[in-house]
Amino acid sequence: MRYAILLMGAPYSDQASHSALRFARALVARGHRLEAVFFYHDGVHNAARLAAPPQDEPHLVDAWAALANEHRVALQVCIAAALRRGLLDEREAARHGKDGVSVQAPFELTGLGQLVDLGTRCDRLVTFGP
Amino acid sequence: MLLHVVNRSPATSRVYQQALAGMSPDDRLLLIEDGVQGALPQLVRYYTGLEGRLFALKEDLESRGLLGRCDASVQVVDVDGFVELTEEAERTVSWY
Numbered sequence: 001m002r003y004a005i006l007l008m009g010a011p012y013s014d015q016a017s018h019s020a021l022r023f024a025r026a027l028v029a030r031g032h033r034l035e036a037v038f039f040y041h042d043g044v045h046n047a048a049r050l051a052a053p054p055q056d057e058p059h060l061v062d063a064w065a066a067l068a069n070e071h072r073v074a075l076q077v078c079i080a081a082a083l084r085r086g087l088l089d090e091r092e093a094a095r096h097g098k099d100g101v102s103v104q105a106p107f108e109l110t111g112l113g114q115l116v117d118l119g120t121r122c123d124r125l126v127t128f129g130p
Numbered sequence: 131m132l133l134h135v136v137n138r139s140p141a142t143s144r145v146y147q148q149a150l151a152g153m154s155p156d157d158r159l160l161l162i163e164d165g166v167q168g169a170l171p172q173l174v175r176y177y178t179g180l181e182g183r184l185f186a187l188k189e190d191l192e193s194r195g196l197l198g199r200c201d202a203s204v205q206v207v208d209v210d211g212f213v214e215l216t217e218e219a220e221r222t223v224s225w226y
Contacts, residue, residue, distance in 0.1 A: 001217060015137070015190075016226075017165045022189065027208040030185075124216050129137065129226030 004118040006095065009130035010042035011045045011060040017046055020128040021063055028071050035122050036074035038066065038115045039107075042130065044082045047075065047107040068106040076118075079109040132157045133219035139167035140176040148175075149225040160207070160215055161186040165170050174201040180202060187212060 005024055009016025020037070028034050039046050050060045068075050082093060082103065089103040103109060119125050134153055140146045147169065149159065159180055161168050167194035168176060177184050181203045188208040194209045200206060207215065216222050 003216075019137075019163060019190075022209050023212060027213045030210065030213050032213070073143075124222060126216055127224040128221045129224050 001123040002035050002121070003027050003038075004039050004122040006030045006115065006118075006125060006127040007037055007043040007046065008041040009128060010045045011051070012057075013042065013061065013088055014044070014130045016128040017060050018058070018130055021067070023126065023128070024067055024073070028067075028073075034071060034073045036076050037067075037113075038118060039069055039075070039077045040081055040112075040115065041078075042081075042085075043054045043079075043128075044077050045105050046050050047077045047082065047087055049102050049104045049107075061067050065106055067085075075107045076110040076114050077103060077107050078115070079111055082109055131219055133215050133222045134159045134203070134212045135222060135224045136165040136168070137163040137224070138174055139164045139185055140210040141167060145158075145225045146176055149223075152223065152225075156183075158183045158185065158215060158219065160211075160212065161204075162190055163187075164194075165222075167196065169198065169200040170197075171201040174203060184217065 007020045011017045087102050090101050093101050134149050137143050166186045179216045188206050
């Protein structure tokens with residue numbers, strides 16, 4: 001089946017990100033196709049390029065990137081939620097006159113329309129809230 | 131048939147009431163994260179009427195030291211079983 005995950009919890013604040021990651025790994029292990037993870041609300045912090053958690057803790061940002069690279073999962077970040085929270089890719093940083101970049105591939109800033117598209121295109125959409 | 135997922139304990143949040151109100155007679159309910167507390171014999175009364183349709187996530191029970199302490203009416207599933215429940219349900223609804 002084709003799956004998509006909607007993640008709305010911030011990393012390291014609540015369990016949502018860990019739950020979503022564990023679920024994502026389990027579903028690809030069962031042979032399903034994970035089309036995308038959509039990061040929304042505080043979930044956009046999962047895309048923070050500069051995250052540097054202690055070495056003995058799971059690195060969520062890297063874990064998502066690894067999942068994306070291994071299984072061709074799109075990591076879609078709501079652009080409106082991201083910009084408010086200081087999460088900008090190169091293009092948005094230039095547009096807003098900021099000299100730092102906090103989001104990089106495989107994460108991509110996209111619009112909410114992408115979430116609607118996932119909802120209609122995928123067989124299952126599973127939400128992990130805060 | 132829909133799968134409802136609750137991640138809050140009925141001892142600390144009333145979101146379980148909304149989940150129950152939104153459930154059809156054949157829908158299933160999966161307890162995850164702090165929601166697994168609702169699988170304990172002391173709290174399972176909040177889910178009366180869901181016998182055979184009430185599940186709790188094994189990994190979250192284990193990380194809270196609650197594995198083996200669930201009420202007999204609750205079916206314990208691991209994350210693989212979680213995926214399976216989403217396969218079997220037409221849609222998944224999360225309450226938080």
